[in-house]
Amino acid sequence: MRRVSFGSADCPVARALDVIGDWWSLLIVRDAFDGVRRFGAFQKNLGVAKGMLATRLQALVEAGVLELAPASDGSAYSEYVLTAKGRDLFVVVAALRQWGEDHLFAAGEPRSALVDARDGAPVARLEVRAADARPLAFDETRVEKARPAKGA
Amino acid sequence: MRRVSFGSADCPVARALDVIGDWWSLLIVRDAFDGVRRFGAFQKNLGVAKGMLATRLQALVEAGVLELAPASDGSAYSEYVLTAKGRDLFVVVAALRQWGEDHLFAAGEPRSALVDARDGAPVARLEVRAADARPLAFDETRVEKARPAKGA
DNA sequence: AATTTCAGTCTCAAAATAAGACTGGACTTG
DNA sequence: CAAGTCCAGTCTTATTTTGAGACTGAAATT
Numbered sequence: 001m002r003r004v005s006f007g008s009a010d011c012p013v014a015r016a017l018d019v020i021g022d023w024w025s026l027l028i029v030r031d032a033f034d035g036v037r038r039f040g041a042f043q044k045n046l047g048v049a050k051g052m053l054a055t056r057l058q059a060l061v062e063a064g065v066l067e068l069a070p071a072s073d074g075s076a077y078s079e080y081v082l083t084a085k086g087r088d089l090f091v092v093v094a095a096l097r098q099w100g101e102d103h104l105f106a107a108g109e110p111r112s113a114l115v116d117a118r119d120g121a122p123v124a125r126l127e128v129r130a131a132d133a134r135p136l137a138f139d140e141t142r143v144e145k146a147r148p149a150k151g152a
Numbered sequence: 153m154r155r156v157s158f159g160s161a162d163c164p165v166a167r168a169l170d171v172i173g174d175w176w177s178l179l180i181v182r183d184a185f186d187g188v189r190r191f192g193a194f195q196k197n198l199g200v201a202k203g204m205l206a207t208r209l210q211a212l213v214e215a216g217v218l219e220l221a222p223a224s225d226g227s228a229y230s231e232y233v234l235t236a237k238g239r240d241l242f243v244v245v246a247a248l249r250q251w252g253e254d255h256l257f258a259a260g261e262p263r264s265a266l267v268d269a270r271d272g273a274p275v276a277r278l279e280v281r282a283a284d285a286r287p288l289a290f291d292e293t294r295v296e297k298a299r300p301a302k303g304a
Numbered sequence: 305a306a307t308t309t310c311a312g313t314c315t316c317a318a319a320a321t322a323a324g325a326c327t328g329g330a331c332t333t334g
Numbered sequence: 335c336a337a338g339t340c341c342a343g344t345c346t347t348a349t350t351t352t353g354a355g356a357c358t359g360a361a362a363t364t
Contacts (some may be wrong), residue, residue: 154321154322155320155321155322156321156322190310190311191310191311191312192309192310192311195311202311202312202313203312203313203314203315205312206311206312206313227310229310229311230311
């Protein structure tokens with residue numbers, strides 16, 4: 001009765017969710033994008049139980065999303081920082097943010113926005129596009145199954 | 153000791169995860185994008201316990217991601233179909249798919265790809281871009297907190 | 305009419321979660 | 335440098351969630 005794992009599924013979405021598909025992981029990653037690095041800072045920001053946090057951080061380190069860096073302010077403590085793999089989750093978090101902004105706030109409710117740090121202008125809307133930049137709806141795409149590696 | 157809820161957090165990411173941030177919801181949505189509509193089809197595809205599935209489907213309907221449609225093939229059963237809100241999750245699923253493809257497959261391992269249905273060409277890479285389409289890294293953006301609604 | 309499929313609900317054991325007490329090393333400060 | 339505080343976890347325990355499957359009743363099939 002172990003919780004099911006999608007780690008070896010064919011579908012990349014399933015594999016991705018296996019790594020960052022739980023209640024807390026993406027919030028940890030979001031905080032990491034905001035510059036949070038220390039255990040205590042995550043804990044305070046998220047209000048998560050320390051045991052949960054410890055487990056999740058370990059899992060994310062093991063998954064290669066975060067890594068334990070030795071210092072940064074000279075102290076002997078270590079810090080959790082995003083790896084390249086973790087930084088690549090930026091689009092995922094941004095997509096979730098966009099969807100949340102679009103659908104999960106009441107009409108007059110104040111909401112935050114992701115903006116270009118240079119000029120403060122909101123970032124462009126995320127969309128799935130064809131190679132020629134034409135926007136594609138979900139029913140204008142399909143999943144091409146497992147193209148067998150030709151060269152290898 | 154109920155599982156924490158992010159439903160009323162300020163952060164759109166947290167709110168989004170409150171709706172679709174559990175182990176199964178996004179896989180259900182992914183299957184819905186693939187055309188799955190019936191309870192039994194979801195159950196068979198995902199291998200999820202029926203109780204889980206029933207709970208999740210109800211939650212997604214309640215959240216307005218799916219809706220219960222009366223028929224489609226004439227039978228008396230009903231079907232779960234994506235609402236507009238649910239269809240807007242396409243980018244999220246696509247972003248997860250891209251990340252999974254990039255980071256969660258071994259070198260020679262065959263993998264699927266999301267392609268333009270028209271010509272079979274892979275869709276463009278998802279990226280966060282500025283208003284002028286310039287790609288933005290995570291540290292070239294910031295979150296502008298809760299701009300208070302001026303008009304209302 | 306009998307059988308099978310569908311779409312769930314119900315039950316139960318195992319696992320995950322939340323909350324916080326506890327531990328030991330780091331840091332401060334007098 | 336000794337006492338007290340902070341940091342980063344681990345451990346414990348009560349509660350909730352999950353996974354697996356038995357069970358139910360309506361719908362479809364034969």
